[in-house]
Amino acid sequence: MSDTLATLVRMANQIAANLQHEADPVAATAEHIELFWDPRMRKMIRHHGTEGLSDTAAAAVQQLAASQSAQ
Amino acid sequence: MTFQPQSDFGTPASTSEAQVSLTIDGRTVTVPEGTSVMRAAAEQGTAIPKLCATDSLESFGSCRLCLVEIDGRRGTPASCTTPVEPGMVVHTQTPRLAKLRKGVMELYISDHPLDCLTCGANGDCELQDQAGAVGLRDVRYAVEADHLNQPKDHSNPYFDFDPSKCIACSRCIRACDEVQGTLALTMEGRGWDSKISAGLGSDDFMGSECVSCGACVQACPTATLIEKKVVEIGTPERSVVTTCAYCGVGCTFRAEMRGEQVVRMVPNKDGKANRGHSCVKGRFAWGYAQHQERILKPMIRGDINEPWREVEWEEAFAYTAAELKRISESYGKHALGGITSSRCTNEETYLVQKLVRAGFGNNNVDTCARVCHSPTGYGLKTTFGTSAGTQDFDSVEECDVILIIGANPTDGHPVFASRMKKRLREGAKLIVVDPRRIDMVRTAHIEADHHLPLRPGTNVAVLTAMAHVIVTEGLADEAFIRERCDWDEYQHWAEFVSDARNAPETLEPVTMVPAGELRAAARLFATQPNGAIYYGLGVTEHSQGSSTVMAIANLAMVTGNIGRRGVGVNPLRGQNNVQGACDMGSFPHELPGYRHISDGETRKLFEADWGLALDPEPGLRIPNMLDAAVDGVFKALYVQGEDILQSDPNTKHVSAGLAAMECVIVHDLFLNETANYAHIFLPGSTFLEKNGTFTNAERRIQPVRKVMTPMNGLEDWEVTQKLAQAMGLDWRYDHPSEIMDEIARLTPSFAGVSFDRLDEEGSLQWPVNEANPDGSPIMHVDGFVRGKGKFVVTDYVPTDEKTGPRFPLLLTTGRILSQYNVGAQTRRTENVVWHPEDLLEVHPADAEDRGIKTGDWVKLSSRSGETTLRVTVTDRVAPGVVYTTFHHPATQANVVTTDFSDWATNCPEYKVTAVQISASNGPTDWQEDYQELSEASRRIAATIEAAE
Ligand code: SF4
Ligand code: SF4
Numbered sequence A: 001m002s003d004t005l006a007t008l009v010r011m012a013n014q015i016a017a018n019l020q021h022e023a024d025p026v027a028a029t030a031e032h033i034e035l036f037w038d039p040r041m042r043k044m045i046r047h048h049g050t051e052g053l054s055d056t057a058a059a060a061v062q063q064l065a066a067s068q069s070a071q
Numbered sequence B: 001m002t003f004q005p006q007s008d009f010g011t012p013a014s015t016s017e018a019q020v021s022l023t024i025d026g027r028t029v030t031v032p033e034g035t036s037v038m039r040a041a042a043e044q045g046t047a048i049p050k051l052c053a054t055d056s057l058e059s060f061g062s063c064r065l066c067l068v069e070i071d072g073r074r075g076t077p078a079s080c081t082t083p084v085e086p087g088m089v090v091h092t093q094t095p096r097l098a099k100l101r102k103g104v105m106e107l108y109i110s111d112h113p114l115d116c117l118t119c120g121a122n123g124d125c126e127l128q129d130q131a132g133a134v135g136l137r138d139v140r141y142a143v144e145a146d147h148l149n150q151p152k153d154h155s156n157p158y159f160d161f162d163p164s165k166c167i168a169c170s171r172c173i174r175a176c177d178e179v180q181g182t183l184a185l186t187m188e189g190r191g192w193d194s195k196i197s198a199g200l201g202s203d204d205f206m207g208s209e210c211v212s213c214g215a216c217v218q219a220c221p222t223a224t225l226i227e228k229k230v231v232e233i234g235t236p237e238r239s240v241v242t243t244c245a246y247c248g249v250g251c252t253f254r255a256e257m258r259g260e261q262v263v264r265m266v267p268n269k270d271g272k273a274n275r276g277h278s279c280v281k282g283r284f285a286w287g288y289a290q291h292q293e294r295i296l297k298p299m300i301r302g303d304i305n306e307p308w309r310e311v312e313w314e315e316a317f318a319y320t321a322a323e324l325k326r327i328s329e330s331y332g333k334h335a336l337g338g339i340t341s342s343r344c345t346n347e348e349t350y351l352v353q354k355l356v357r358a359g360f361g362n363n364n365v366d367t368c369a370r371v372c373h374s375p376t377g378y379g380l381k382t383t384f385g386t387s388a389g390t391q392d393f394d395s396v397e398e399c400d401v402i403l404i405i406g407a408n409p410t411d412g413h414p415v416f417a418s419r420m421k422k423r424l425r426e427g428a429k430l431i432v433v434d435p436r437r438i439d440m441v442r443t444a445h446i447e448a449d450h451h452l453p454l455r456p457g458t459n460v461a462v463l464t465a466m467a468h469v470i471v472t473e474g475l476a477d478e479a480f481i482r483e484r485c486d487w488d489e490y491q492h493w494a495e496f497v498s499d500a501r502n503a504p505e506t507l508e509p510v511t512m513v514p515a516g517e518l519r520a521a522a523r524l525f526a527t528q529p530n531g532a533i534y535y536g537l538g539v540t541e542h543s544q545g546s547s548t549v550m551a552i553a554n555l556a557m558v559t560g561n562i563g564r565r566g567v568g569v570n571p572l573r574g575q576n577n578v579q580g581a582c583d584m585g586s587f588p589h590e591l592p593g594y595r596h597i598s599d600g601e602t603r604k605l606f607e608a609d610w611g612l613a614l615d616p617e618p619g620l621r622i623p624n625m626l627d628a629a630v631d632g633v634f635k636a637l638y639v640q641g642e643d644i645l646q647s648d649p650n651t652k653h654v655s656a657g658l659a660a661m662e663c664v665i666v667h668d669l670f671l672n673e674t675a676n677y678a679h680i681f682l683p684g685s686t687f688l689e690k691n692g693t694f695t696n697a698e699r700r701i702q703p704v705r706k707v708m709t710p711m712n713g714l715e716d717w718e719v720t721q722k723l724a725q726a727m728g729l730d731w732r733y734d735h736p737s738e739i740m741d742e743i744a745r746l747t748p749s750f751a752g753v754s755f756d757r758l759d760e761e762g763s764l765q766w767p768v769n770e771a772n773p774d775g776s777p778i779m780h781v782d783g784f785v786r787g788k789g790k791f792v793v794t795d796y797v798p799t800d801e802k803t804g805p806r807f808p809l810l811l812t813t814g815r816i817l818s819q820y821n822v823g824a825q826t827r828r829t830e831n832v833v834w835h836p837e838d839l840l841e842v843h844p845a846d847a848e849d850r851g852i853k854t855g856d857w858v859k860l861s862s863r864s865g866e867t868t869l870r871v872t873v874t875d876r877v878a879p880g881v882v883y884t885t886f887h888h889p890a891t892q893a894n895v896v897t898t899d900f901s902d903w904a905t906n907c908p909e910y911k912v913t914a915v916q917i918s919a920s921n922g923p924t925d926w927q928e929d930y931q932e933l934s935e936a937s938r939r940i941a942a943t944i945e946a947a948e
C-alpha cells in the first residue's frame, strides 16, 4: 500500500469511528468523504477495496463506489 | 494627519445608564452617574490640570494639582476623585486654585532636573505641559541634588528608566497592576525618598517579573519611562491608526511617525479589542520590517541547488506565469495549488483563493488555519451554524466563571489575558483544563479554583465527563435547551453522556484527572449565572480536535451559556487574521462565507461576477497536496506569507513533498525555510506598507493602513494581481477597498462592510448585513444561526499515537509571549533576549530517571524523526509529559511531530507525540544536513559574484 493510500485508509477509519453515533454512520461517513476529499483521493479509496478499513468505513467506501457507478 | 496626542479624560468612563447634569464654569454638562468632575469637565472641553490621573487608570488623588471649588462645599476637592452630583456648581479656575496649583507644581519642579531642551520627552511631557498650564514661572526652592543623579536602568531592550525624572505619581505601578495585571512594580521609601522599583530593590527591569507590555511607559507622564526609539529618533510628528499583525487579539495602534520612519506604536485607546493596551510584540517588536535580511527584489532559479538570481518584477511575473502554464499543460490543471496566509489581509487572502479558483482552474487552495483552527470551523458550524466565536472581548467583563481549555492566554493572547485577569481579580471563578500548569493557574492575585491537568489527547473524555456530571446531577438548563436546541438530539446526547462509562471515576485512569476535582469543576461551571469557555490550539490540534470543539459547544448549550454577554464559546485565534483567512474562502471545499463549493447557487453567483466557470469539486488540503506531490501528480505551489516547512508537522514529509514539485513560489518577507525548496521568490510587504483589513478572534474587521512605502515596491495584493494578469486574467483593482467591495457583494455576512464604513466606525463585527447593519458583537442572541442548536455525541476515540517502551513520554508543543509562530518576525527583533532558543520542559521525575539536568542537551526522538535541544527541568509539566516551543528553525520541533491529524479536518495532532529523550552532545545528522542545505540554498548570485 502506498503511503498516501495508507493515510487515506487511516483517515476513513478515523471518520467512521467519530461518526459512529450518527443515525446512519455509514451514510454519514460516505457524505463526509464526498464533501471534503478531492476527486483523486476519493477515486483512490474507491479502487482500494476494503483492506485495513473498519466495517463502517468499508461500507461507506462501497456506498461511494455504488453512487459513483450509478452516475 | 498632524500629530495630536490621544485625548485623556483623566478618569475612566462610567458605564452607568443614569445621567447627571451639573454646571462647570457656568456651562451645563450632562454625564453618566459615577463620572468624575475631572472627566465631566474634559468632556465639555475644559482640561483641569492633572498629573497622577489618566483615563486608563482608576483615580488615585495623590498629586493635588486637579483641585476645584464647588459651591456649598468647603475646601478645594480633587476633581479626579470627586464624582459628579446633580445640580453641582463647579469652578475650575479661580485665583485661589491658581495659587494652590502653582505651589504644588513648584514643589514638583524643584525636585526635577531642568534639562528640558535635551530631554527625550521634550514636547511630549505632561510635567512640562502642566507647568505651562498652571503658569509656573520661577522656582523658589533649591534643587535637591540627591534625586538627580540616580543611575539609569537601560536593561529593557525597548525602554529606559531614569529614576531622577520620576515624580512618584504611581501611574506606572497602577498601570502594571490594573491594566496589565503583572504587578511588577512597587514604590519604595516615602515622601521625597519615594522610588519606583521593578521587583526587589536590587532588580532591574530585565531581572524583574516585567513582561515588557509597555503599559507603564504609556502611563508615565514624564521621561522617566520612555521608549528608546523616542530618545534616538525624536518625538513623532504624525500618526496613523492601524492593526497589529501578530496575534488574533487584533490590538489597534497609532503608528506614530516622523516622515516614513516609525517612532513608536502606541496602543489605541479607541481600539475595541484592546482598549488602549498592548503586549511586547505589537508595541515593540516591529523592527523586522527594516531588517537587513529582508529580500526586496524578486528572484528565480531553475533548480533548488542553484543560487538565486535577482530579476525585475516584470521578468518574475512572466517567468512565473509561464512555469504555471507549462505545468498545467503537461500535468493537468489539478497539479497546481496555492496557500493563503493568516498573516496577510482579507483582501490579499481573497485574491489568492480567487487566483487558484479562477486562474489555476481548481480548488486546491488551503491556508495555515488548516494547522490551527480548522476544527473550530467544522465544530461550530455543525453545532451552532457559524464557523466563529460567539462573543466580543468586552463580554468577559460579565463572566462569573471562566473555563480555559487548551489555551495559554498570558503567552498566546496577552492583551486579552490582561482583561481576563482583571475580571478574575474582581471575583470571577476560574477552571483551567491543561496538561501544563500555565501561568493563569497561579499568578499575581489570581488562583484557579480548579486545575485539571489532563493527559494530552484526552480532552474529549474530560469534557464528556463534565457533561456526565451536569446531566446526571440535574444541573442542565432544561428551559434553555427546550427553547433553543433540538430536544430529541439533546435526549440522545444526554443518554450517551449519562452512561456510566462516561463518569469521571471511570475515565480517571484515561484522563489522569482526579474524579472529585472534575466533578467539582463541572458543578462550578454549571451553577454560576454566566459561564464562558475560552479555548485555543490545545483543543484543535488533536486527532479529535473537531470533536472537542463540539463537546465544548455541547457544554455551553447544556448550561444555557449562549446568546448573551458574559457567556459563550470563544476560540482564541493564533495569528492575526486566522478568522479572516477562513472567512475569505481559503479552504478547498468552501467559497468565501463558508459556502460549500458543490452548492450550485453560490457557485453561479461567483461565476457571474468573475466571468468564468468554477470547478465544483473540493480541492486538496495542505497535507493532501504534499501526499499528491510525493505521488508525482502535484507539481506547483504558490505560498503567500507562510512557512510550511517549519510550521507543519513531520518536516521530513513536508520537505519530500516540496522537493518533488517543479515550481514552488514563495511570496514572503524573508528567505524562510520553505524557500529552501523554492524556485521563485516574490518579495512581500509588511503590514506597515499596505492597506487592507484583518479580522480578529471576535469577528472584528479592522483597518490596516499603509504608513510607509513598500520597500519591495509592491503591496502583496498588487503582486497577486500582477501574477493573475500575467496568467491572462483581467483583474483591475486600483485599491484594496475595491476588493472589499467585491467581497461584500458576494458574501452575505459582509454585505454591509466597506472601507468607508470601517473608517467611520473604526471596526465592524460580522455579520454586517440588513438585519445587523452595525455588526454583531454577540451571536445567536435570539436563536442559533442554524435554527436549533445541535447536540452532537462526541465519543472519546484514543489517538493512534501511543506511548510504549520505545517512546514512553508524550510531547506537547506551544509558544511563549515574546515569540510569534515560526519566529520569522520576532526572531529578527530584540525579543530574542527573552527566548534565544527553544527549550524542552521535563518533569523532575523523568529527568532524574534519565540523569538529565537543566541546561543539558538531549536528543528528542519520535517515530517521525529526532532533534536535539536543551532541557529545563520543571514541575510545570506532569510526569510523563514533555513540552517545547517551535519558534526556532534550528530546533525544528516539527521533525518530531507526526502525520496524525484531526478526523474531520486533517488539522495536525501537534499536541500529542510519543517521544523518548536521552542525553546528547550535539546536533543530529538531520540538523547538520539541514543547516548545510539552508546555507547553500540561500546563496544569491549577485553576492557570489561580488565575493569572487
Ligand atoms: S512594561 Fe508592563 S509588565 Fe513591565 S513593568 Fe511596565 S506595565 Fe509592568
Ligand atoms: S516612573 Fe513615571 S509613572 Fe512612574 S511614578 Fe515615576 S513619573 Fe510616575
Ligand code: SF4
Pocket: B244, B245, B246, B247, B248, B249, B250, B251, B274, B278, B279, B280, B281, B282, B283, B413, B414, B415, B416
Ligand atoms: S500580539 Fe496580539 S496581544 Fe500583542 S499587541 Fe499584537 S494583537 Fe495585541
Ligand code: FES
Pocket: B049, B050, B051, B052, B053, B060, B061, B062, B063, B064, B065, B066, B078, B079, B080, B081
Ligand atoms: S490628578 Fe487629581 S490628584 Fe492628581
